[in-house]
Amino acid sequence: MIPDERSKNKYVGCMLGAAIGDAIGKQNEGVTREYILRKGCLKDFGIAVDGTPGDKLRPGDYTDDTEQMLVLAGSLIDNNGFDVIDFSQRIAKWGKDALNDPIRKSFVGPTSAIAIERLNSGVSWKESGGDFPSCGSAMRAAPVGLFYDDLDDVESNAALSSMPTHSNKISIAGSVAVAIAVRCALDEKDCEDIISETCARTSKYDAGIAEKIKLSFEHRNNEPDEVFSELGTSYLVFDTVPCAFYCFTRHFENPERAIIEAVNAGGDTDSIACITGALGGALHGNTFPVRWLEGLENKGLIEETAGKMYEKRRHSISSKNINERFL
Ligand SMILES: [Mg+2]
Numbered sequence: 001m002i003p004d005e006r007s008k009n010k011y012v013g014c015m016l017g018a019a020i021g022d023a024i025g026k027q028n029e030g031v032t033r034e035y036i037l038r039k040g041c042l043k044d045f046g047i048a049v050d051g052t053p054g055d056k057l058r059p060g061d062y063t064d065d066t067e068q069m070l071v072l073a074g075s076l077i078d079n080n081g082f083d084v085i086d087f088s089q090r091i092a093k094w095g096k097d098a099l100n101d102p103i104r105k106s107f108v109g110p111t112s113a114i115a116i117e118r119l120n121s122g123v124s125w126k127e128s129g130g131d132f133p134s135c136g137s138a139m140r141a142a143p144v145g146l147f148y149d150d151l152d153d154v155e156s157n158a159a160l161s162s163m164p165t166h167s168n169k170i171s172i173a174g175s176v177a178v179a180i181a182v183r184c185a186l187d188e189k190d191c192e193d194i195i196s197e198t199c200a201r202t203s204k205y206d207a208g209i210a211e212k213i214k215l216s217f218e219h220r221n222n223e224p225d226e227v228f229s230e231l232g233t234s235y236l237v238f239d240t241v242p243c244a245f246y247c248f249t250r251h252f253e254n255p256e257r258a259i260i261e262a263v264n265a266g267g268d269t270d271s272i273a274c275i276t277g278a279l280g281g282a283l284h285g286n287t288f289p290v291r292w293l294e295g296l297e298n299k300g301l302i303e304e305t306a307g308k309m310y311e312k313r314r315h316s317i318s319s320k321n322i323n324e325r326f327l
Contacts, residue, residue, distance in 0.1 A: 002187075002188065006285065007186070007310070008306075008307065008310045009285035009286055010185075010186050010281070010282055010283070010284075010285045011146055011186075011282075011306040011307070011309055011310040011313075012281075012285070012286045012302075012303050012306040012307065012310075013255075013280075013281030013282065013284060013285040013286040013287065013288070014142055014145075014146060014182060014185075014186070014278050014279075014281040014282035014306065015069070015073070015142070015143075015146075015278070015281070015302050015303075015305060015306040015309075016277075016281055016286055016288060016293070016296070016299070016302055016303065016306070017255060017259070017276075017277030017278050017279075017280050017281025017282075017286075017288065018065070018066060018069055018142055018274045018275070018277045018278035018281065019062045019066040019069075019274075019277070019296055019297070019298075019299075019302050020259060020277050020288055020292050020293075020296055021259045021262060021263065021270070021272075021273030021274045021275070021276050021277030021278070022062040022063055022065040022066045022270045022271075022273060022274040022277070023045060023059075023060055023061060023062040023063075023066070023296060023297065024042060024043075024044065024045055024046075024259065024263045024273060024292075025262060025263040025269035025270035025271070025272065025273030025274065026048050026052075026053070026054035026057060026061075026062070026063050026107075026269075026270040027042055027045075027046050027047065027048045027049065027052075027054070027263070027269075028042060028048075028049065028052075028263060028264065028265075028266065028269040028270075029048065029052050029053055029054055029063075029107075029268065029269050029270045030049075030052045030053065030267070030268075031049050031052065031266060031269075032266045032267075033225065033228055033229070033233065033264075033265065033266030033267075034266075035266070036264050036266055037264075041260070041264040042260070042263050042264055043260055044291060044292075044295075045059035045060040045292070045295045045296075046059050047059060053106045053107040054106075054107055054270065056102075056103045056106075057103065058297075059295060060295035060296050060297050061297045062270075062296075062297055062298075063104075063107045063270050064098065064104070064107045064108055064109070064112070064136075065139040065140065065270055065271050065274040066274065066302075067094065067098070067104075068091065068094065068112075068136070068139070068140035069139070069140040069142060069143060069274075069278075070301075070302070070305060071087075071090050071091055071094045071140070072087060072091075072140050072141070072143045072144070072161060073143040073146075073305050073306075073308075073309055074090065074305070075087040075090050076143055076144070076147045076309065076312070077305070077308045077309060077312055080312060081147070081157075082144065082147070082157040082160060082161060084125055084160050084161070084163065084164065085125065087161060087164065088119055088125035088128070088164040089119075091115075091116070091119070091164060091165060092116055092119035092120050092164075095108060095112060095113070095115075095116030095119075095120070096116065096120055099113065099116065109134055109135075109136045109235065110130075110132070110134065111129075111130035111132045111134045111136055111165060111166055111171075112130075112136045112165050112166075114130045115128045115129055115130050115164060115165035115166070116165070119164065125163060125164040126163070128164050128165070129162070129163050129164055129165050129166050129167030129168075130165065130166060130167065130168070131167055131168045132166075132168055132171075133166075133168045133170035133171050133236055133237050133238060134166065134171065134235050134236060134237060135171070135174060135235055135236065135237040135239075135240035135241065135268065135271050136165055136166055136171070137161065137162035137165055137166040137171050137172070137174065137175040137237075138162075138171065138174030138175045138177065138178050138237050138240065138241050138271075138275065139178075139240070139271040139274050139275060140161075141158050141161060141162075141174075141175040141176075141178040141179045141182075142178060142179065142182045142275075142278040142282070143309060144157050144158040144161055144175075144179040144182075145158070145178070145179035145180065145181070145182030145183040145186070145282070146182060146183075146186070146282075146306070146309045146310075146313065147309055147312065147313055148183070148313075149183070149187075149313060151180060151183060151184075151197065151201070154176075154179050154180055154183045155176050155179070155180060155201050157179075158175045158176045158178070158179035158180070159172050159175065159176050159205065161175060161179075162174075162175040166237075169205050169206050170205075170206045170208070170209055170236075170237050170238055171237050172205045172206075173202045173203075173204075173205035173206035173209045173210065173237075174202075174209060174237035174238070174240070174241040176201055176202050176204075176205055177198050177199075177201075177202040177209065177210075177213060177241050177245075178241065178244075178275055178278070178279075180197060180198045180201050180202070181194055181197075181198045181245070181248075181279055181282075182278055182279060182282045183282075184197050184198065185279055185280075185282035185283035186282045186283075188283070191217070191249055191252050192217075195213065195214060195217045195245070195249065198210075198213060198245075199211075199213055199214050206238075208238060209237065209238045209241060209242070212231065212238055212241075212242040213241065213242050213245045215230075215231075215242065216231060216242040216243065216245045216246035216249070217245060217246075217249045219246065220246060220249040220250040221250070224246075224250075224261060224264075224265070227246050228243065228246075228265050228266060228267075231243050231246065232267070233265045233266045233267025233268060233269075233272065234267050234268060235267070235268040235271065239267065239268070240267075240268050240271050240272050240275070241275065243262070243265055243267075243272045244262060244271075244272050244273075244275035244276045244279065245279075247259075247261040247262040247265070247272065247273075247276040248275075248276050248279040248280055251280075252283075254280075255277070255280025255281060255283070255284050255287065255288070256280075256287075256288060256289060258276050258277075258279075258280045259273055259276055259277050259280065261276070262275075262276040262277075
């Protein structure tokens with residue numbers, strides 16, 4: 001049994017890690033690994049490369065990855081569980097606001113943008129999701145792993161949480177992979193067990209991405225240049241998610257180094273690093289350096305949200321215990 005304070009710190013670490021990875025990674029979003037190596041690898045917050053989606057954001061500001069993660073967390077907290085209708089309404093409102101904001105509109109992904117338009121014109125969540133395998137539902141999925149402590153609940157709700165925006169089976173699989181690995185990391189399974197549980201459940205939705213996650217683990221001791229080029233670093237979910245698992249397992253004992261690896265991968269660096277940070281934070285808790293914590297946008301809000309997630313999870317466990325006692 002993990003003591004309460006340590007357990008709560010892991011919830012906070014997961015959400016802060018995601019936001020930190022996103023906020024550092026946005027600086028390299030959409031640029032190549034070669035460009036990054038030429039200009040020098042990132043270790044800290046800063047301004048994004050001109051012409052990239054986050055180039056109008058301040059150092060330490062995060063992007064749509066963290067914003068959507070917070071929307072999902074808020075829906076779980078307020079509904080005491082995942083409610084697909086409520087989440088669809090919230091994501092539609094979030095998307096409308098983001099697309100009307102000159103600074104934030106460019107970082108809403110193409111699949112999300114189409115789904116948001118459909119949801120806002122009255123299309124049901126069952127029909128609104130885009131059938132394109134991008135990573136928009138995987139990058140926000142960590143709160144499902146935080147909220148549910150039963151792996152069957154994590155899997156089914158992570159899959160459902162993808163549907164309103166991303167109905168492609170590979171996107172659904174990516175969402176399941178992230179949420180399951182977050183839960184396994186919270187529960188302090190070892191590296192091999194996290195990968196095998198994640199791949200077993202992910203393969204029910206798409207065998208290809210599960211195989212690639214396994215490969216990213218098997219190649220964790222190979223050089224980043226070789227592995228990033230082998231896996232691909234695009235915003236397609238079968239690139240983004242395995243790359244994050246490579247960074248996470250390569251630096252399994254050091255979440256700070258895992259995030260630094262991810263933000264310099266090239267391609268969809270904000271999402272790769274967001275997922276990497278969520279996994280490392282769920283395993284180790286908030287052990288991130290002060291220079292990152294002090295500069296992060298809405299640090300207090302993220303900590304508060306993670307604390308509420310923790311309390312709600314505790315509440316659901318105690319009510320289950322109370323019910324069992326009175327049955
Ligand atoms: Mg982003």
